[in-house]
Amino acid sequence: MSLEDLDDSDIKTLRELLELSRRADPDRRRALCIEIDIDPAEFSAIGTISTHDFVVELIDLLQKRKLETAIYKLSQELQLTFQGSKYVSRLDAIVRKINNEHYVKLDNVITSTSSPIESLNFLNTEISIQGNYLHIFFKVRELFLRFLKSGSSIRKAFIISLIVTSGLVGVRFFAVLEWLELKTFDHLMQARLLEEKEDNRLVIVAIADRDILEQDKRREKGYGNSLRDPSLNKLLAILEQHKPRLIGLDLYRAFRADSAIPDLVNRLQQKNIVTVCKVPATDEEGNTIAPGVPPAPEIVSLENVREKVGFSDFVTDTDGHVRRHLMAQDIIPGTECRTKESFSLLLARRYLEQEQDNKKYKAIIREGENPRIGNFTFPVVQSFTSGYQGIDSSGYQVLLNYRATISGKIAKVLTLEDVFNNKFDGEEINDKIVLVGSYAYQEGPRDEWSTPYGTMNGVTVHAHMVSQILSTVLDGRSLLRVWSQGIEIIWIGVWSFFGGFLVCYWRSLKTIGLVITASILVLYIICLMSLTFASLWIPFIPAGIAFTITSSGLIFIRYLSRKHT
Known part of the structure; x- marks a missing residue:
């Protein structure tokens, strides 16, 4: 040139x-x-x-x-x-x-x-x-x-907020922020200002390591890993004396009961006994990638088998945490676990059916509709629900509102040896749902799941799910709710513009820094209070990012404007 x-x-x-x-x-x-x-x-x-x-x-x-x-x-x-x-x-x-x-x-x-x-x-x-x-x-x-030299500061803030909001909505659509939003959700769940009581309609019989060792000392035989047939028969016999409304066995029994214990078959077939099976895991094309577990043979032969067996499967997020409750799903052809209802839904439904005014609590699950029990609707999770972006929402999934108790327990917990040694009050069993499951950590198979409240045993997670249904229908306890996508986009946009507005209003960088910090704290408090008192999950991370980017962008633009004038 x-x-x-x-x-x-x-x-x-x-x-x-x-x-x-x-x-x-x-x-x-x-x-x-x-x-x-x-x-x-x-x-x-x-x-x-x-x-x-x-x-x-x-x-x-x-x-x-x-x-x-x-x-x-x-x-x-x-x-x-x-x-x-x-x-x-x-x-x-x-x-x-x-x-x-x-x-x-x-x-x-x-x-x-x-x-x-x-x-x-x-x-x-x-x-x-x-x-x-x-x-x-x-x-x-x-x-x-x-652009730097034209228009008012408010106009610039509006334009920048539109750009930032659009960009964040796009980033969120591709689930880039999902892991961070879910971790923030866990934190907010733990930080809720709630002091709920244990659900006195439930009792958990926990099979701990000590209980398994005691079975070994008694030289009990059987196929059960954590609860062998002699101990199971003894447990059911003791519980029957105190007339529980239902007994839920969160134990896989893909084998026949010991023929040397004839009473066990009769007890397993009692109307108030509910057992579990596991649905095979499949990929997107329907191919089996993990085998299922069939129900107990003594149960399969009964005419009312669907009133006796529920699937025990949980839905986990990409980080392995259980935040959703799979209430029901369509029966997979060819599987031995042929039940539409989950273990927790089956227990809750049958408990409600034995209430005095049982006609009020009829469960209705229809394809394409939200599950209903009586007058209460359980809104299912969509593929794009708040922090969830593009998830598999098949079946009837709802957000799981874990009970935030003072003790940290969902219900009264007894060990197997406590029951055998009569270290409990009979009123704690009478007319209750008794859940039996493994609490073993060393001696038996570990049934542990990650949750917003840390690691829980599988039977405890089932208890939270049963409690959510009963508490919603009988006590009016709120289910977790979310906004529609449109309202969430407006929410993000408002906070984005608000960040720019503050920069336009204040000139001192020190003041702006303090105001931005205070605003993020206000946003956090709003999200926490909404989750605590309204059970509403409001997006904190996208709104906070939008607020920060817009405010920082306007500060940078102000600097460039001064430089070029």
């Missing part, structure tokens, strides 16, 4: 306009040099010489060294400064002369290449880089600088 096309009048124009623009004032000379890629140290007295002398020295330096790119950038800066003035046409002519020299250089180099192929390769590369990219860069830069 060459400066030969620029005549004396063009050079004179650049000098006059540069001096007139005040970009050559002593306090702005260093910034100008840096913007056009000139080292300020080139000028020994950059801060002391007159404006006219600095302008003459600068333009002469650019001419002598043939720094075409620097002159091009300087012309672009002046174009922005004198936009809409009578000088625009003169500056446009200078820019066109300099810009055209790109293509003169191209022609000279192309004709000097050794072959047409080399010329074509060079043409593709040079035109792409020097022609198109440089032009696009300056156009974008020009539009951005126009």
Whole structure:
């Protein structure tokens, strides 16, 4: 590129306009040099010489060294400064002369290449880089600088908030923030200002390591890993004396009962006994990737088998945590676990059916509708539900509102040996749901699950699920709720604009820092109070990010605006 096309009048124009623009004032000379890629140290007295002398020295330096790119950038800066003035046409002519020299250089180099192929390769590369990219860069830069100099601060805050909100909605759609939103949800669940009581409709009989060791000492035989047939028969016999409403066995029994204990078969077939099976895990194409577990053979042969068996499967998130309650699902053809209702739903439904006014609590599960029990509807989780983005929402899943008790227990817990040694009150069993499951950590198979409240045994998670249904229907306890996607987008947008508004209102960086910190704290308190008292899960992370990005962006734009004025 060459400066030969620029005549004396063009050079004179650049000098006059540069001096007139005040970009050559002593306090702005260093910034100008840096913007056009000139080292300020080139000028020994950059801060002391007159404006006219600095302008003459600068333009002469650019001419002598043939720094075409620097002159091009300087012309672009002046174009922005004198936009809409009578000088625009003169500056446009200078820019066109300099810009055209790109293509003169191209022609000279192309004709000097050794072959047409080399010329074509060079043409593709040079035109792409020097022609198109440089032009696009300056156009974008020009539009951005126009934006800095035009419109009110509120208008800028509104535009930036729209851009930030749109970007965050897109990022959220692809589940980029899902892990962080779910971890924040766990924190808020634990931080809720609730002191709920244990659910006195439930009792858990926990089979601990000590109970398994005691069975070994008694030399009991059987296939059960944690509870062998002699102990199971003894446990059921003792519980029957205190007339529990239901007994739920969270124990896989894919084998026949010991024929040497004939009473056990009869007890397992009692109406108030509910057992479990496991549905095979399948991939998106329906192929089995993990085997299921069939129900106990003594139960399968009964006519009322669907009133006796519920599936024990949990739905876990990508981090392995249980935050959703799979109440029901369609029966998978060919599986031995042929039940539509979960273990927890079956127990809760049968408990409600034995209430005095049992007609009020009829369970209705229809395809395409939210599950209903009596007048209460359980809203199912959609693929895009608050922090969840694009999840598998098949079946009838609802958010699990864990009971936040003072003791940390969902219900009264007895060990197997407590029951055998009669270390309990009979009223604790009478007319209750008794859940039997493993609490073993060393001696038996571990049935542990990650939850917002830490690790829980599987039978404890089932208890929370049963309690959620009973508490909703009988006590009016709230289910966890979320906003629609549209309202969440508005919420994020409001906080994004609010961040920009605060920056427009306050000028001191120290004050702005304090206000931003206080605003994030207010946002946190709003989300915590909503989850505590309204059981409403409000997005904290997207709103906080939008608020921070917009406020930080406006601070940066304010800095650039001052720099270019």
